[in-house]
Amino acid sequence: MSAAPAAVDAARRAVAAVVDPEIRVLTIEELGILRDVTEEPGTGRIVVTITPTYTGCPAMDVIRTDVRAALAAAGHPDAEVRTVYAPAWTTDWISESGRAKLTAAGxxxxxxxxxxxxxxxxxxxxxxxxxxxxxxxxxxxxxxxxxxxxxxxxxxxxxxxxxxxxxxxxx
Known part of the structure; x- marks a missing residue:
């Protein structure tokens, strides 16, 4: 079974809209911790890859929960959320729109x-x-x-x- 490319795109849009619980003006995509949204070969299961801003970030449990909820709402209740640590996150991964939103929020x-x-x-x-x-x-x-x-x-x-x-x- 394989997910349609449109389903993967829809899952990515759903996950990209998840707001960071500590910096509520940014999404996890704008913050740069959303690394990838793919389809697991053979099963069609959606796999989301995220990287914490630093090892031990207390917000990661909330982020994983919010990502799973967004995926379930988008029709992917069995999706997997993987956390990777390498390469390590850097503030250079914050998008230009994210930087502008930070400034606007003070x-x-x-x-x-x-x-x-x-x-x-x-x-x-x-x-x-x-x-x-x-x-x-x-x-x-x-x-x-x-x-x-x-x-x-x-x-x-x-x-x-x-x-x-x-x-x-x-x-």
Whole structure:
């Protein structure tokens, strides 16, 4: 039994719309943790592959549950969700639309790493020296705490407009 290509496309659209439980303005596709949606050869079963933002991410159980629910609603109740760790997720996988949504929500997106090699690996390690304020755009900001509202964010403040904001940590 084989799923039709249209069924795989529909499953991908359903899964791509799943919202990240910690960064609710982004879908898992925009965040870059949705790696693939395929059909298992021979069975026609839909297989979704995801990568956590970091090993031990507390949101992964919720994401897997939400992906399964989206697949069931799309007519694939027996779909499989696989978690892969290699290559490791990087903030470079956040889409341009995702970066724009972060900024619009008052969260400073990380800078893109200038790396080389497979999947953006093998180059220099990105170092955050500053973050532009997502509200006024000023580079005059300061980090208040390495820990923000979630483990993947740090708390910053703009010196120009005095607004605090989250900054997504570069990985």
């Amino acid at each position: 969260i400073a997106p990380p800078a893109r790493a200038a790396t080389s090699g497979p999947a953006g690996r093998g180059g220099p390690v990105p170092l955050t020296l500053g973050a532009r304020c997502p509200r006024c755009g000023s580079p005059e900001t300061e980090q208040l705490s390495r820990f923000g509202s979630t483990a993947c964010k740090a708390l910053w403040r703009c010196r120009a407009c005095a607004e605090p904001f989250d900054h997504l940590k570069a990985l």
